[in-house]
Amino acid sequence: MTGDPPAKISLRNVVKRFGGNVVLNGLSLDLQAGRNLALIGSAASGKTVLLKCLVGLYPIEGGKIEIDGTEISSLDTAQREKLMDRFGVLFQRSALFDSLPVWENIAFKRVTVGRARRRDAREAAILRLRQVGMAPETADLYPASLSGGMQKRVALARAIMEEPDILLLDDPTAGLDPILTRVINELIATLAQETGATVLSITSDMDAMRRDYPAVAMLHDGRIIWQGATSEIDHAGNPYLDQLVNGRPDGPIKMRLRKRAA
Ligand SMILES: Nc1ncnc2c1ncn2[C@@H]1O[C@H](COP(=O)(O)OP(=O)(O)O)[C@@H](O)[C@H]1O
Ligand SMILES: [Mg+2]
Numbered sequence: 001m002t003g004d005p006p007a008k009i010s011l012r013n014v015v016k017r018f019g020g021n022v023v024l025n026g027l028s029l030d031l032q033a034g035r036n037l038a039l040i041g042s043a044a045s046g047k048t049v050l051l052k053c054l055v056g057l058y059p060i061e062g063g064k065i066e067i068d069g070t071e072i073s074s075l076d077t078a079q080r081e082k083l084m085d086r087f088g089v090l091f092q093r094s095a096l097f098d099s100l101p102v103w104e105n106i107a108f109k110r111v112t113v114g115r116a117r118r119r120d121a122r123e124a125a126i127l128r129l130r131q132v133g134m135a136p137e138t139a140d141l142y143p144a145s146l147s148g149g150m151q152k153r154v155a156l157a158r159a160i161m162e163e164p165d166i167l168l169l170d171d172p173t174a175g176l177d178p179i180l181t182r183v184i185n186e187l188i189a190t191l192a193q194e195t196g197a198t199v200l201s202i203t204s205d206m207d208a209m210r211r212d213y214p215a216v217a218m219l220h221d222g223r224i225i226w227q228g229a230t231s232e233i234d235h236a237g238n239p240y241l242d243q244l245v246n247g248r249p250d251g252p253i254k255m256r257l258r259k260r261a262a
């Protein structure tokens with residue numbers, strides 16, 4: 001029998017809720033190995049929740065998530081940690097360790113579990129710093145003294161440090177200027193190509209999405225409502241997709257604006 005290889009990442013009818021708030025409502029998504037997919041959706045549509053379910057930070061209430069054909073809920077802690085070693089993750093708020101200098105944040109895995117010599121790990125971290133456009137001198141600074149954009153780049157350097165098999169990025173270019181946005185997105189694309197990594201990148205930058213990502217999936221109402229090549233967006237005839245990518249205030253997506261309490 002022939003057919004597509006098993007998906008690198010597969011979500012099947014995933015349900016995730018917080019109390020009565022059903023965030024993921026039967027969500028399905030397949031991502032083949034080596035693909036580079038942008039995940040879009042309006043604010044609070046559940047993009048970050050999806051990513052946290054993928055890395056096992058949030059348990060799911062229904063459906064299943066498979067990585068390389070293995071259901072992650074079936075793994076014990078040791079197996080899950082082994083799997084996690086193959087992930088590079090950049091969280092939305094960077095989530096750097098405040099008490100560690102920049103280089104140790106980047107080389108964290110290598111220093112703690114990899115038993116690398118500190119000097120070698122520092123050198124390797126500086127190489128990554130250069131890749132994300134930062135000077136070697138920043139290696140010894142602490143995260144608190146960096147701007148938000150710089151923290152983001154350090155977090156990206158950390159995510160790509162060990163050339164992960166799967167790279168999950170939560171808005172990697174939010175808060176960066178247009179030039180850096182371009183540099184970082186091109187770096188992600190190059191990295192994906194060179195290392196064969198599978199990339200899932202949440203983005204709210206629609207220009208960057210069109211320019212730098214070959215494929216896109218849109219999350220709305222707890223499901224993936226459209227998935228396809230970025231070049232197809234304008235011919236998709238999907239009013240939700242159309243509204244989001246063109247930033248139209250009017251359309252089928254209703255912003256959930258809370259009424260101010262009196
Ligand atoms: N830990 C949590 N506890 C309760 N509700 C949460 C939690 N994390 C996210 N949510 C809710 O899930 C929804 C989706 O959030 P999120 O995934 O962060 O949105 P976004 O698409 O902007 O990343 C929101 O309504 C948010 O309030
Ligand atoms: Mg988010």
